[in-house]
Amino acid sequence: MTHDETGWDLEVRPEKMRRWVVVAAVVVMALHIFAALVLRGGGDTGVNLRVVDQIAILAIGVVLTGGVLLFTRPRLRAGADGVSVRNVVAERHIPWTDVRGLFFDHGAPWARLELPFDEYVPVVAIQARDGELAVDALERFRELESRYTVPDRNDGGAVRRNDDGGAARRNDDGGAVRRNDDGGAVRRNDDGGAVRGDD
Structure with a gap:
């Protein structure tokens, strides 16, 4: 349609x-x-x-x-207002700000919509058994995702996203933020210098 x-x-x-x-x-x-x-x-x-x-x-x-x-009810819709997922009964509307991608797990019968904090929504409408139709749906969805998803901006320091799914952190003093390799806490200097982790 x-x-x-x-x-x-x-x-x-x-x-x-x-x-x-x-x-x-x-x-x-x-x-x-x-x-x-x-x-x-x-x-x-x-x-x-x-x-x-x-x-x-x-x-x-x-x-x-x-x-x-x-x-026969499963359906996925995507547009400027966000993503709407209807499986067998319930329908859920998700804004683009909460979308982290649409993927197939290895061997999964249908796709899943990734959300923040390791949550996801099964998308029964896109099934592996549909072959090329499923691949085309994924490509079209990702085009829309890149069109409607805007990178986060703030009024000063840089916002970075952790690769492990953790929360983004912002430094207010404009200093550099460094991650500690041993998993220690990130500390902020009081003298306005760089924020460093434990060595």
């Missing part, structure tokens, strides 16, 4: 899973219709269903079919 039709720059749904889910839903409903018609006849089995029993079997089939069709 285009941006004009949906208001989103990117909308992704799983292709193969949706086809299999629709087939499964048709089979479930057909089996319940067949059971309601055949068991009505009775015969040598002694089963003699009334109309209300047939309606009950059909109602169960409708409920089960609806439950199966829930698996």
